[in-house]
Amino acid sequence: MSLATVHSRALDGLAAAPVTVEVHLANGLPSFTVVGLADTEVKEARERVRVRAALANSGLGFPANKRITVNLAPADLPKEGGRFDLPMALGLLAANGQIDAARLARLECAGELSLAGELRPVRGALAMALALRRAGAERDLLLPAASAAEAALVEGLTVRSATHLLDVVAALQPDGDALPRAAALPREAASGLPDLADIKGQAGPKRALEIAAAGGHSLLMVGPPGTGKSMLAQRLPGLLPPLDDEAALESAAVLSLAGQFDISRWGQRPFRAPHHSASSVALVGGGSPPRPGEISLAQNGALFLDELPEFPRAALEALREPLETGRILISRAARQAEFPARFQLIAAMNPCPCGHLGNPLRACRCTPDQIARYQGRLSGPFLDRLDLLIEVPVIPPRELQDLAPGEPSAQVAERVAAARERAVARQGHANALLQAQDLATHAALEPAAKALLERSAEKLGWSARSFHRVQRVARTVADLAASPAIAAxxxxxxxxxRRGLPAHSG
Incomplete structure (x- = not known):
């Protein structure tokens, strides 16, 4: 036959939209044309003769005397990467009668080809598998071996793996044996996480970290250099409960889009810590085509921003909407892409430019204007969206040496898990996700507690958002105490x- 159709998928956010690769052979002046809004990498399969070389070096026939047209449909969906090498090669072979087109129709495939015909892994294997399962299509998913091991984590699918183009061709002969089913990569137990016992003293900040972990609350730690802010943040993953399979797949799918999926961290909540020179695009996502940023790569996990005021102002302001909505919509002139962004923000900063405001061991040499300008890099609306704002004090070295080791992460994690279970049993999710209209039902205050909260909000000039955030934190404190009611x-x-910044109004 002179026309063949191969099923594949293009990365469109997490949607992994279906793409039909149509290959037509016709008589005429020999040519190889790719149409359907393909980007430079896809066209390289033709311009650099990647598919042609792979077929030739594998001992397979290439229709060099034909006019070849490859259509990637739908035409209005951008296609990028080398993922269409394998579908184009199989389409050429089917159109040329070298493989069984009926068997090919029962597959959905993606893969990059080397010049020798070897299959190389592609980004977004998990996104493809999830999209195929949602679509309910009765087709097997064919991927390079490394990518197939990722996709096999999605239950309810038949994932086939191959390492070379010749393996695929042999399986697509009328009497050929099916390709082997891919086995999911072994899930390793979490190990090597930093332990909270390493931090001596700092009972208040540790308590704040426990509350943040139990309720999924955002946390800003302020203190002089060397007080343990970064160490505290790095120990948050050891306190958080493991993810269930669906949430783990969602997090892993975003990481797979960026080529950063690591099976050794399966089931653990992601912990991202970008450098303070990161741009707003690096944090929230962007580019052409749009790629996920750090807030999406931290899906269902934590995003740690150290030296918070040193981040570009525009980058921090871009976090305001995702902190509220849990999603990010990236709009460009040609297209839009939506990525999940349900992350827990943990941040740390010095109280002033020199870092020693409030340090009993060293005098601060900053002027009030310098302190105000430094703290003013964080806007009021941004700070308003944070749940916990705490100070991490300096512990003199002599006292620090005499302190006993702290409570291990495992003990704290048990209390965190129990508090989370109470919240999920009551409302179906963590307390940080409680909507304002649900607070009266799930976070009702005792009369004395309500009066105290109202007086404090009035005296400190809190917004309605701050008022509700304190109420959510109080709900978490009550859950940690196994109390059904929120007391004063x-x-x-x-x-x-929620004290606010030093020398700064709360």
Whole structure:
């Protein structure tokens, strides 16, 4: 036959939209034309003769005397990467009668070809598998071996793997044996996470970290250099409960889009810590075609921003909407892409440019204007979206040496897990995700607690958003105490955990 159709998928956010690769052979002046809004990498399969070389070096016939037209449909969907090498090669072979087109129709495939015909892995294997499962298509997914091991994590699909083009061709003969099913990569137990016991003292910040972990709350730690802010943040993953399979797949699918999926961290919540020179595009995503940023790569996990005021102002302001909505919509002139962004923000900063404001061991040499300008790099609306704002004090070295090791992460994690279970049993999700209209039902305050919270909000000039955030934190404090009701003591602790910046109004 002179026309063949191969099923594949293009990366369109996490959607992995279906693409039909149509290959037509016709008589006429020999040529190789790719149409359908293909980008430079896709066209390289023709211009650099990648598909032609792979077929030739594999001992397979290439229709060099034909006019070849490859159509990637739909035409209005951008296609990028070398993922269409394998579908184009198989389409050429089917149109030329070298493989069984009926068997090919039962497959959906993607893969980059080397010049020798070897199959190289592609980004977004998990996104492809999830999209195929949602679509309910009765087709097997064919991928290079490394990518197939990722896709096999998605249950309910038949994933086939191959290492060379010749393996695929042999399986697509009328009497050929089916390609082997891919086995999911072994899931390794979490190990090597930093332990909270390594941090001596700092009982207040540790308590704040426990509350943040239990409720999924955002946290800003302020203190002089060397007080343990970064160490505290790095120990958050050891306190968070493991992800269930669906949430783990969602997080892994985003990482797979960026080529950063690591099976050794399967089931663990992602922990991202970008450098403070990161741009707004690096944080929230962007580019052409749009790629996920750090807030999406931290899906269902934590995003740690150290030296918070040193980040570009535009990058921090871009976090405001995702902190509220849990998603990011990237709009460009030609297209839009939506990525999940349900992350827990953990940040750290010095209180002033020299870092020693409030340090009993070293005098601060900053002027009030310098302190105000430094802290002013964080806008009021941004700070308003943070749940916990705490100070991490300096512990003199002599006292630090005499302190006993802290409580291990495993013990704290048990309390965190129990508090999370209470929240999920009550409302179906962590307390940080409680909507304002649900607070009266799931975070009702006792009369004394309500009066205390109202007085504090009035005195400190809180917005309605800040008022609700303190109420959510109080709900988490009550859950850690196994209390069904929110008492005044729970509210008082929540208020103390939102003090604001030193020398700055709360």
């Amino acid at each position: 003591a729970h509210v008082a602790e929540a208020i103390q955990l």
